Every structure is written in C-alpha cells, then in structure tokens.
Amino acid sequence: MIIDVHAHIFSDNKGEAILSDLSSRTNIPYFSDGSVKSLNDSMEKAGIDISIASRITTRPQGVKSINSWLLENMRENIPVLATIHPDMPDLEEYMDSLTEMRFKGIKVHSQYQGIFVDDPKMYPIYDSAQSLKLPILFHAGLDRGLPPPTYAKPARLINVHRRFPNLTMIAAHMGGEDNYEETEALLLGEDIYLDTAFVLRIMEKSTLRRFFARHPIERFLFGTDTPFTDQKTELNYLLDLPFLTSGEKEKIAGLNAAALLELKFE
Numbered sequence: 001m002i003i004d005v006h007a008h009i010f011s012d013n014k015g016e017a018i019l020s021d022l023s024s025r026t027n028i029p030y031f032s033d034g035s036v037k038s039l040n041d042s043m044e045k046a047g048i049d050i051s052i053a054s055r056i057t058t059r060p061q062g063v064k065s066i067n068s069w070l071l072e073n074m075r076e077n078i079p080v081l082a083t084i085h086p087d088m089p090d091l092e093e094y095m096d097s098l099t100e101m102r103f104k105g106i107k108v109h110s111q112y113q114g115i116f117v118d119d120p121k122m123y124p125i126y127d128s129a130q131s132l133k134l135p136i137l138f139h140a141g142l143d144r145g146l147p148p149p150t151y152a153k154p155a156r157l158i159n160v161h162r163r164f165p166n167l168t169m170i171a172a173h174m175g176g177e178d179n180y181e182e183t184e185a186l187l188l189g190e191d192i193y194l195d196t197a198f199v200l201r202i203m204e205k206s207t208l209r210r211f212f213a214r215h216p217i218e219r220f221l222f223g224t225d226t227p228f229t230d231q232k233t234e235l236n237y238l239l240d241l242p243f244l245t246s247g248e249k250e251k252i253a254g255l256n257a258a259a260l261l262e263l264k265f266e
C-alpha cells in the first residue's frame with residue numbers, strides 16, 4: 001500500500017487562481033489544477049493508493065465552511081484533515097465533533113495564521129487533539145510564499161511536544177525546509193513523525209541519509225505536497241534511494257501511515 005500523507009485539494013472554480021497566485025509568489029510550479037479529479041488522476045498514474053488531503057483557513061469564520069467542503073469532497077482513497085483556528089468561539093465543542101465527522105486528523109499551518117506554533121493560544125487545540133487521539137500535521141519550517149518570521153521552527157515544535165507528550169505530531173517537510181540542522185539537533189530520535197513532502201528531492205543525500213539513520217524508520221511518512229510536486233516523481237525517488245532497504249521503503253511509503261491513521265484500502 002502506498003500512502004501520500006500530504007496532499008492538497010481545492011474547489012474547481014478557485015483552484016487555478018489559488019495555484020497561480022502561489023506559484024507566482026513562490027516560483028514553484030504546480031503539476032495539476034488541484035481538483036479532486038486531478039488528484040485521482042495523479043494517484044492512478046503514480047500507483048498511489050491513498051492520499052491524505054487538506055486545505056487551510058486564515059480566518060476563524062472560515063473553519064466550518066472549509067471543513068464542510070472537505071467532507072463533501074473526500075473519497076475512500078482521499079481521506080481529509082480538518083482545518084482549525086484558535087480564535088473560534090466554540091472551539092472546544094467543535095474539536096469534540098471532529099472524530100464524529102470522520103476526519104483523520106488536523107492540519108495546522110501557523111505561517112498562514114500568523115501564530116507561533118507554541119503560542120499558548122494554541123494549547124486548547126493540542127489538548128483536545130491529544131485527548132481525542134487526533135494526529136496533527138504541522139507545516140514546519142519556512143513557507144516560500146510568505147516573509148519571515150518562521151512560525152513553526154523545530155525549536156518551537158519540540159516545545160509543543162514537551163508540553164503535550166501524548167499528542168501525535170507530524171512535522172511536515174522533514175521537520176522544516178531550510179531548518180535541517182535544527183531538526184537534526186532537536187527532533188531526531190523524538191516521538192515525532194516526519195513527512196517527506198516537497199523536500200525529499202531537495203535535501204542533500206548525505207543529510208537525508210543521516211536523518212533516516214538517526215530517527216526511527218517507523219516515524220517517517222511519505223508525503224509529496226501535491227500539486228506542488230509530481231507524485232510519481234517523488235515516489236520513484238524514494239523507492240530508488242540506495243541506502244534504504246526494501247522493508248524500510250515499504251514502511252515509509254505506506255505501512256507507517258496505514259498503522260498511524262488506521263487506513264485500509266480494498
């Protein structure tokens with residue numbers, strides 16, 4: 001089973017505009033129009049069984065509408081992560097409803113919300129997610145489309161882990177693009193998952209090899225950040241890495257995510 005834990009989907013009428021804007025600000029190409037159909041087509045081409053999709057909101061009043069849209073557009077092979085905002089007036093009650101709505105977890109993108117990941121105002125979200133056993137996928141490191149500061153550096157992520165040790169944390173982009181030294185010093189060896197999204201082919205192979213050697217192989221998850229990378233290219237790169245065994249590749253490519261998120265595909 002091949003699972004991409006880091007994918008994005010957008011509405012058919014807004015996807016192209018959103019992606020065009022992001023591409024112009026980041027100088028990053030996109031490989032599809034971001035629709036559910038294009039994600040399905042990409043998965044079929046790449047041989048990926050399941051992609052975990054998300055969208056985010058910058059406003060508390062946008063949470064419920066975006067999550068409703070995600071639920072309407074999820075598929076058996078495209079489960080979804082909820083978006084959330086700490087300034088929601090009914091935050092605790094809403095958090096309690098997420099598992100009933102069949103979300104597989106939560107996506108937190110502090111960079112877009114302008115809130116440091118270890119800000120105390122985020123604690124109610126982490127406390128509820130920890131109690132509900134809902135994993136949180138954190139954007140980590142810089143965001144190429146936004147100016148400094150970096151709101152979710154490894155040093156701040158480890159603060160969250162120390163305060164909420166039973167919270168299942170997934171630090172995207174191998175702990176943070178452009179923050180590899182800090183990730184290596186602070187996150188490797190911790191009970192934190194790292195996904196490979198976007199940076200897998202960017203990282204120096206020597207750095208990548210050290211990461212896989214120093215962090216439990218069961219704590220790595222294959223992710224692509226599609227449509228900002230090509231799923232087939234990313235998967236082939238992972239499967240061709242010479243310093244991983246076939247068993248390790250199977251775990252990273254899907255078995256770890258299947259166990260973590262209780263995913264089955266028939």
